[in-house]
Amino acid sequence: MKVADRPLEGKVALVTGAACRIGRSVSLRLGRLGARVAVHYKTSAAEAFETAELCGGKSFQADLEDFSAIGQLFEEVESSLGPLDLFVNNAGRYREVDILKVTEEDWDFIHNVNLKAAFFCCQEAAKRMRDRGGRIVILSSLGATRPWTQHAPYCASKAGVAMLTRVLAKGLAPKITVNSVAPGVIHFENDMSPHVEHLVAVTPMRRPGCGEDIAEAVCGFFTGSSFITGQILAVDGGLSQRA
Numbered sequence: 001m002k003v004a005d006r007p008l009e010g011k012v013a014l015v016t017g018a019a020c021r022i023g024r025s026v027s028l029r030l031g032r033l034g035a036r037v038a039v040h041y042k043t044s045a046a047e048a049f050e051t052a053e054l055c056g057g058k059s060f061q062a063d064l065e066d067f068s069a070i071g072q073l074f075e076e077v078e079s080s081l082g083p084l085d086l087f088v089n090n091a092g093r094y095r096e097v098d099i100l101k102v103t104e105e106d107w108d109f110i111h112n113v114n115l116k117a118a119f120f121c122c123q124e125a126a127k128r129m130r131d132r133g134g135r136i137v138i139l140s141s142l143g144a145t146r147p148w149t150q151h152a153p154y155c156a157s158k159a160g161v162a163m164l165t166r167v168l169a170k171g172l173a174p175k176i177t178v179n180s181v182a183p184g185v186i187h188f189e190n191d192m193s194p195h196v197e198h199l200v201a202v203t204p205m206r207r208p209g210c211g212e213d214i215a216e217a218v219c220g221f222f223t224g225s226s227f228i229t230g231q232i233l234a235v236d237g238g239l240s241q242r243a
């Protein structure tokens, strides 16, 4: 394979929540582009091991709700693979709850991972990239800008991620770029619920997205211009353009 086909040759990348679904697609693409990939997981050990094998990387376990586990994860990755160049904050949680029924536990369940861990993972990545430089991509969501009434904590957490992207981009420049990918409907199961079917029907591109759609966008921020930072890229088949 030509060097141009492997623009991330030798780069060390960490992807959180990378065992399955979007994180797996991102890891596989990073591997194909030449990166040495740290495949992080919490509970999906077998899937993470398989993903790591497929992308030529290595799997690492950590519960990102445990603050001390975050520093430990980055330490283990660097000891094993070398200094970190690329970080993808992908791990996330999603739970449907009616506004009047949201409990403190529901709120913490979502925010502890989607926003708190996201911030401290990016902080940890930035501490390690500040001298050599690096690039960070955070997974946001269409829910950051759309008020989904059954997902108030989720929407609020992803709106927080959008601001995190901007503030980190400004604060960590010029050594580190920080961008965000906001997926629309990304479908992995065989069957679609009526709600998902409806969303796909009103998506201008007339199909659900797949993991590879998101992986291509994430890796675009790693292989493209280092002059792009603080941006939030919707990868949603045009769904966010609907009135």
Ligand SMILES: NC(=O)c1ccc[n+]([C@@H]2O[C@H](COP(=O)([O-])OP(=O)(O)OC[C@H]3O[C@@H](n4cnc5c(N)ncnc54)[C@H](OP(=O)(O)O)[C@@H]3O)[C@@H](O)[C@H]2O)c1
Pocket (backbone or CB within 6 Å): 016, 017, 018, 019, 020, 021, 022, 023, 040, 041, 042, 043, 044, 045, 062, 063, 064, 065, 089, 090, 091, 092, 093, 094, 113, 139, 140, 141, 142, 182, 183, 184, 185, 186, 187
């Ligand atoms: N799928 C979509 O349609 C869609 C749409 C918009 C935005 N997004 C965003 O894109 C990202 C990936 O989406 P997805 O659907 O592929 O995600 P997902 O399957 O719901 O979650 C990804 C991984 O996050 C990990 N995770 C959850 N809690 C954790 C914790 N406490 N510590 C460490 N890891 C934890 C889990 O790892 P283990 O399995 O190892 O426990 C899980 O496999 C998320 O940030 C999501 O919000 C997805």
